[in-house]
Amino acid sequence: MGSEGVFKEVELSKRFVGLTEELLGEEIFAPSPMFPTAMFATAYMPKAMGMSFRVPERAMKPAYYPPEVLYDLASIATSLSSGKTVLAKQFEEIKKEAEVIIDESSLVSRYADYQDAIVGMSTATEMIKDVSEKIDAEVDHRREGGNRKNKRFFG
Amino acid sequence: MGEVVASAFKRVFDVVAKGYNGLMEFSSQLKELIENVGRRAKEEIIAGLHRIVQMLSSLSVRIISTFFAWLSSIKRIASDRGFTMNEINVKLNPITIEKVTVLGFPIPIPKISMPEVSIKFV
Numbered sequence: 001m002g003s004e005g006v007f008k009e010v011e012l013s014k015r016f017v018g019l020t021e022e023l024l025g026e027e028i029f030a031p032s033p034m035f036p037t038a039m040f041a042t043a044y045m046p047k048a049m050g051m052s053f054r055v056p057e058r059a060m061k062p063a064y065y066p067p068e069v070l071y072d073l074a075s076i077a078t079s080l081s082s083g084k085t086v087l088a089k090q091f092e093e094i095k096k097e098a099e100v101i102i103d104e105s106s107l108v109s110r111y112a113d114y115q116d117a118i119v120g121m122s123t124a125t126e127m128i129k130d131v132s133e134k135i136d137a138e139v140d141h142r143r144e145g146g147n148r149k150n151k152r153f154f155g
Numbered sequence: 156m157g158e159v160v161a162s163a164f165k166r167v168f169d170v171v172a173k174g175y176n177g178l179m180e181f182s183s184q185l186k187e188l189i190e191n192v193g194r195r196a197k198e199e200i201i202a203g204l205h206r207i208v209q210m211l212s213s214l215s216v217r218i219i220s221t222f223f224a225w226l227s228s229i230k231r232i233a234s235d236r237g238f239t240m241n242e243i244n245v246k247l248n249p250i251t252i253e254k255v256t257v258l259g260f261p262i263p264i265p266k267i268s269m270p271e272v273s274i275k276f277v
Contacts, residue, residue: 104238114222121215122267129264132255139192
């Protein structure tokens, strides 16, 4: 890839980072009966929402995403920007520009990110199962301890 | 053991949900809830677990649906640009639910399997 291609990718990446900050800088979850605590977007939200799996370090200058990643992230960001027409249009623009510079060798390279994300979710659900079982065992253990104390106390 | 449970719970949040303030609160209160388990604490534990499971399920569905959208995009890009990649097959088992009983209440835990992807080139 020539320096012109790299320049274009860096320019698109910068635009993408700026728009994402604009998108995530606002409250994106309103309080609901299910989630009464208002949840605010944070630096971690893109990962939690499956929007971006490899976020470049802030210290990395300039921001850089390869075009296939930019294309995919911009598609997701477009869907997350519903109701924010101007932002959605700008993400759509990035997506179109990134698509033109994707080459065949890198087209499917984002698969590893999806694989990581799915494995991460699978691990998280296994951990929740494990934790749930531990809570149950812990409470049983405490109840048994309490019963033994009562028995000793009351004879 | 309360410590072990609380720290395992915290690790789960490190994986997926650092931004969810309500759930982080639950995570930090968990040790106390377990140590002082009564009717109210029991209800809070069950409600918290249900919220986490629901969040995990919705994130999983979101990731899998964006994964499929991405697959259809690369198929279209390959065809529009005349790339040699001409077929992409995906086998994904549906998300199944496994029930775990906590404090006498069932908690439905989603079970997610990895998709199998194969790509053919001309």
